[in-house]
Amino acid sequence: MVKSDTQVPRVAGSGDVGQPTGGRSSSVAEPSVVRQYLLNCGSSSFADRAFSALMLVCALSIFAIVLLILVELISGSKLTIQKFGMSFFFGSAWDPVNGNFGALPFIYGTVVSSLLSLIIAVPLAVGVAIFLTEMCPAWLRGFLAFFTELLAAIPSVVYGLWAVFVLIPLLRQYVNPFLIKTMGWSGVFAGPNYGIGMLAAGVILSIMILPIISSLTREVMSAVPHAQREAVLALGATRWEMIRMGVLRNARIGIVGAVILGLGRALGETMAVTMVIGNRPEIVRSLLAPGYSMASVIANEFTEASDELYLSALIEIGLALFIVTIIVNALARVLVWAVTRGAPVRGT
Amino acid sequence: MRKTIWLLAVAMSATVCAGNAQKLNGAGATFPYPIYSKWFSEYGAAHAGVQINYQSIGSGGGIRQVSAGTVDFGASDTPMTDEQLASSKVKIQHIPTVIGAVVPIFNLQGVSDLRLGPDVLADIYLGKISKWDDARIAKDNPGVKLPSVDIFVVHRSDGSGTSYIFTDYLSKVSKDWAGGPGKGAAPSWPKGIGAKGNEGVAGFVRQSPGSIGYVELIYAMQNKIPFASVKSGGGTWVKASIEGVSEAAASVKNMPGDYRVSITNAPGNSYPISSFTWLLIPNPAKDPANGKVLVDFLKWMLQHENEAASLYYAPLPAPVAQKVAATINNLK
Numbered sequence: 001m002v003k004s005d006t007q008v009p010r011v012a013g014s015g016d017v018g019q020p021t022g023g024r025s026s027s028v029a030e031p032s033v034v035r036q037y038l039l040n041c042g043s044s045s046f047a048d049r050a051f052s053a054l055m056l057v058c059a060l061s062i063f064a065i066v067l068l069i070l071v072e073l074i075s076g077s078k079l080t081i082q083k084f085g086m087s088f089f090f091g092s093a094w095d096p097v098n099g100n101f102g103a104l105p106f107i108y109g110t111v112v113s114s115l116l117s118l119i120i121a122v123p124l125a126v127g128v129a130i131f132l133t134e135m136c137p138a139w140l141r142g143f144l145a146f147f148t149e150l151l152a153a154i155p156s157v158v159y160g161l162w163a164v165f166v167l168i169p170l171l172r173q174y175v176n177p178f179l180i181k182t183m184g185w186s187g188v189f190a191g192p193n194y195g196i197g198m199l200a201a202g203v204i205l206s207i208m209i210l211p212i213i214s215s216l217t218r219e220v221m222s223a224v225p226h227a228q229r230e231a232v233l234a235l236g237a238t239r240w241e242m243i244r245m246g247v248l249r250n251a252r253i254g255i256v257g258a259v260i261l262g263l264g265r266a267l268g269e270t271m272a273v274t275m276v277i278g279n280r281p282e283i284v285r286s287l288l289a290p291g292y293s294m295a296s297v298i299a300n301e302f303t304e305a306s307d308e309l310y311l312s313a314l315i316e317i318g319l320a321l322f323i324v325t326i327i328v329n330a331l332a333r334v335l336v337w338a339v340t341r342g343a344p345v346r347g348t
Numbered sequence: 349m350r351k352t353i354w355l356l357a358v359a360m361s362a363t364v365c366a367g368n369a370q371k372l373n374g375a376g377a378t379f380p381y382p383i384y385s386k387w388f389s390e391y392g393a394a395h396a397g398v399q400i401n402y403q404s405i406g407s408g409g410g411i412r413q414v415s416a417g418t419v420d421f422g423a424s425d426t427p428m429t430d431e432q433l434a435s436s437k438v439k440i441q442h443i444p445t446v447i448g449a450v451v452p453i454f455n456l457q458g459v460s461d462l463r464l465g466p467d468v469l470a471d472i473y474l475g476k477i478s479k480w481d482d483a484r485i486a487k488d489n490p491g492v493k494l495p496s497v498d499i500f501v502v503h504r505s506d507g508s509g510t511s512y513i514f515t516d517y518l519s520k521v522s523k524d525w526a527g528g529p530g531k532g533a534a535p536s537w538p539k540g541i542g543a544k545g546n547e548g549v550a551g552f553v554r555q556s557p558g559s560i561g562y563v564e565l566i567y568a569m570q571n572k573i574p575f576a577s578v579k580s581g582g583g584t585w586v587k588a589s590i591e592g593v594s595e596a597a598a599s600v601k602n603m604p605g606d607y608r609v610s611i612t613n614a615p616g617n618s619y620p621i622s623s624f625t626w627l628l629i630p631n632p633a634k635d636p637a638n639g640k641v642l643v644d645f646l647k648w649m650l651q652h653e654n655e656a657a658s659l660y661y662a663p664l665p666a667p668v669a670q671k672v673a674a675t676i677n678n679l680k
Contacts (some may be wrong), residue, residue, distance in 0.1 A: 095509075097532040164551060172556075192498055192557065196541060197365075279505030279542030290541045296505075300544060303406030304507025304533050 006292040016079070057283050059186075069322065077316035079309055088316060092323070094281040094297075098306070100108065105281040109198070109291035112265040115272060116202030117209055120257055124206070125213035131223045132214075134243055152211035160275035163204045168195040168276060171203070176288055179313070191286045199287045201277040203270055209262035216261060216336060220254030258333030264328040268321065270295040294321045354667060363560030372638050375403040376410020376423030379448055379509050379546075379564060380625045383659050384423065387652065391645055398641055407509050407533065414440060414628045420638050422628035423508020427608035441679065442607045442647060444624040446653075446661040449565040449593045450513045451575040451621070453553050456480060457495060462576040462626060463488045463585055466613075466620075469578070471498055472560060475539035495558070502552050502561035505542025507534035513623040514562045517612040524558040565593075566660035580616040590662045594620035596666035604625060622662070631679050641678070646676045646677070 031039065080088055080101060091102020100333040132145055172195030179199075189199075224247050232246035248255070278290020279300060294317050305311045381404040388400040405413075407424040414422030416434035426444060452464055452488045465488050466474075477484060481494040503510045518524040526611045529535040543549045546563045550571050553561040565588050568575045577587040586592055596611045596618035603609065612621045629646070633639020650673055653663035663671065 093536075096534050097530050097535040097536065163556075169555065193498070194500060194541065196552075222507070272543055274505070275548070279544070280537075280540070300506040301534055304408040 041128040054334050066326075070108070070319075071318040073315060073322060077312050079312035079318055080316045083309070089320070092281075092283065095150060096307075096310050098300070099307075099309055101309070103313075103317055104292070105295050106292050106294040106317060107320070108283050109277065110267055110293040110295070112287075112291065113198055113205055113277065113293055114263055116198065117205030117266045118259065118263055120202060120206035121210045121213060121262060125210045125258075125262070126217055126255065128210070128214040129217035129221060130243055130248075133218055134239075134247065145215075146209075148211050148214055150211075151207065151259045152215075156271040158206070159204055159208060160272040161278045163200060163272060167204060168200055168234075171195050171200055180288070187285050188287055189291050190202060190285070194290070195275050196278045196290060197286075197288050198277065198291045201291070201293070202287070204272050204276055205266045206271060208272065208297060209266050212265055213258045213262040217251070217255050217257030220251045220258065220311045220336065223249045223254070253338055254336050257338075260328055260332035260335065264325055264332060268295055268325050270299050274299055294318075356443070358407040369397045369399050370637065370641055371400075371582055372400045372420045372641060373403075374400065374410075374421040374423060374627075375405050375413045375419050377407045377425045377625060377630070378404040379425050379539065380423060380446060380661070381515055382566075383446055383661050384658050386647075386659065387649055387654065388651070391648055394648075395644075400641075400645065406507070407512075408507060410628065414438070414630065417630070417634055420634065421630070421642060423626065424628060425623065425625045427610075427626060428628070438529060438630040438634065439632070441629045442626040443629055444607050444626050444668065445595075446650065446656045446663060447593050447597050447611075447622055447624055448509075448513070448661060449588045449619055449622045450510055450517075450569050451565050451588045452560060452562050452578065453550065453568050453573045453575045454551050454560045455557055455573075456553075457557060459492055460574050461495070462574075463578075464576045465579055466517075466521035470518045470525045473501060473503070473518065473537070473539065474522075474524055474526075474528065475501075490586045497558040499555050500559035501540030501628050502543055502549050502556075502559055503537045503540050504534075504546075504549060505544050508545075509533065509623075509625065510546060510562065510564055513537065513612065513621060516610055516623070517621045520613040553584065555625075569660055578620055579615045580620050582617050584617050586617060586619050588619050588621075590657055590660065593622045593662035594665045596620070597624065597645050600668075603668065607672075607675075610640070629679060630674065633654055633679075643676060643679050644680075647673070650676070 003099055084091070088101065089103050089107065091100075092104045093100045093102045094105065094332045095101075128144075128148060132141055132148075136144065172193060176178055176189070176193045176195065180193065185191045200264070207316065228250055229246040232242045237245060273293050274296040277293060277296060279292055279296060280290040282296070284291070286293070298318055298321075299313050301310075305314055363503065381402070384402050384553060390403055392399050402423070407426050410419075410422035411425050411428055411432060413419045415432065415436050415438065422440075423445075425448070428436075433440060440506050452469060455460055456462070464485070468477065468484050468488065471484075478499055480499055486492075486494055491492045498635045512531065515525070515529065515531040515535050519531040529538060541552075543552045543561070544565045549561040550573060553559045554571065554573055563573075567573070568588075575588065577585045580586045595616065596614040597613045597618050597637065599618055600611060607624065607626065608642055609624070611622055611624065614622070627646070629642060630639075650664075650669055653669065656663045663669075
């Protein structure tokens with residue numbers, strides 16, 4: 001049976017390609033200027049090639065920007081590279097008035113505050129992820145997930161302000177005396193109790209990296225096939241054993257990647273750390289003592305650095321931070337990709 | 349579609365052509381930013397077609413930008429050194445605008461008035477005096493009950509003109525300080541924690557019992573933080589006030605032509621921790637038209653010096669203002 005108004009299949013390049021197939025319309029849409037030009041060319045391969053070239057340029061521009069930053073950092077720190085060489089990273093003096101610069105206290109401060117934040121945040125974040133993927137009732141899941149991710153949206157300065165007005169008095173009045181009393185013998189919690197210091201920086205950083213680690217861990221844990229969970233349960237495992245053997249063991253590479261990504265954020269965090277770390281370029285064993293981080297010293301002293309050597313020292317610290325952050329983030333991305341994109345999931 | 353593109357293009361070219369106002373750009377110190385922004389906006393309102401734009405990026409940044417010629421004028425809390433003047437691409441004339449004071453603030457329960465002698469202040473910051481009930485503090489404060497708590501020292505973490513003024517004073521009154529950390533915008537503090545900005549120091553001191561810090565007068569007065577009296581150059585106890593600060597500037601015997609003078613620890617009963625803040629004017633100006641506007645603004649500013657007091661800055665005293673007026677007339 002032939003219908004009277006069957007639509008004849010049209011050749012590509014007609015002006016009314018967007019027409020619904022249910023019937024002809026009386027007016028044909030006027031092709032735009034660009035399309036008419038392309039039609040006259042005879043094929044659309046020029047448009048395709050031009051489009052892909054444009055997208056390639058956009059992608060390469062990202063590399064170009066990163067490369068440009070690296071080049072500028074190296075050229076800006078030439079003075080201190082020439083004057084101090086490698087001993088810049090092992091010296092402890094920071095005396096702008098007399099021209100003596102050493103980056104060790106800042107490296108120590110950045111590393112210690114970031115590691116401390118990992119120690120606090122990783123158990124919490126993995127716990128949150130396990131609860132949200134395995135044990136949370138469905139009506140609560142979206143709500144909790146939303147709030148966890150909301151933590152990541154709060155600006156760093158707001159965290160710093162909250163820390164100065166709420167966290168520091170809390171630490172000074174309740175937490176630090178308790179720590180000094182119970183663990184003061186170790187020397188790690190000793191000295192005058194100001195509230196601000198390395199511990200405060202570690203705590204505020206842990207709150208900031210918790211949403212990153214937990215959301216990535218959730219993603220990685222969801223990628224573990226259900227067959228694994230069911231197989232472990234079928235062999236008689238309890239719920240916790242199922243989570244431990246069926247899910248966490250398979251997702252562990254990705255969890256490590258998520259942790260390293262959180263570390264990458266903690267290394268570069270500036271404003272919140274500057275407000276609570278005490279800004280004292282000194283290496284002290286006690287976590288209650290003030291310290292200084294690489295990002296903080298740049299934020300604090302860059303605007304007033306009036307002589308060239310001082311500027312060059314700050315830029316060299318920036319270069320060190322840049323390289324460390326790139327390496328850490330690249331490592332994390334590779335690890336997370338390896339789990340969620342198809343690395344074979346092994347049984348044990 | 350074509351019509352909207354056309355309209356957009358016309359609108360954009362219109363905005364580009366419309367901005368015929370004369371625009372001056374300046375950059376520099378953060379301390380005088382409130383009074384400069386007030387003056388610039390009032391001047392712009394009174395003189396149509398003129399717009400002065402000021403970015404408070406810090407004294408160091410201001411010196412660098414005006415030396416490189418990228419801005420029409422700079423501002424700094426610290427005078428340029430001889431090396432900086434010599435290496436600058438343009439010749440700079442310092443013009444003092446207002447006078448600021450730095451006050452030592454403290455947080456001690458039950459104590460609202462305190463006297464801190466010059467050597468006591470220096471030794472607190474050097475770490476030699478570590479408890480509030482030390483005999484040297486008690487000697488200057490008879491009748492005040494000083495608690496036996498540790499002194500929690502707070503200083504600036506960022507480089508700042510406030511630190512420069514404070515350490516300039518400490519260097520003059522203490523040989524140990526002059527030989528040790530010395531004067532500078534970001535010295536190597538022997539003790540204490542660093543807070544960011546005047547507001548950071550004020551915030552910490554307000555919240556931490558037993559702490560001591562230093563801020564510009566305006567912060568202490570507006571936040572109602574108790575601050576200590578210090579000893580003037582003449583030996584009397586003075587508490588910071590606008591008149592006392594202006595007097596410090598008036599006491600300079602031989603004001604040099606480039607006004608690069610330190611007025612800390614001035615003789616007499618003036619407030620000892622005071623300092624000028626300067627506008628750095630290229631002389632001859634990079635752009636003659638902009639230079640003329642700048643000179644006109646400086647003359648206008650001298651007539652409006654009394655507005656500074658409402659923002660807790662001390663205006664220039666009369667003899668200094670007269671000298672500045674003469675210098676301005678000689679600017680090209």
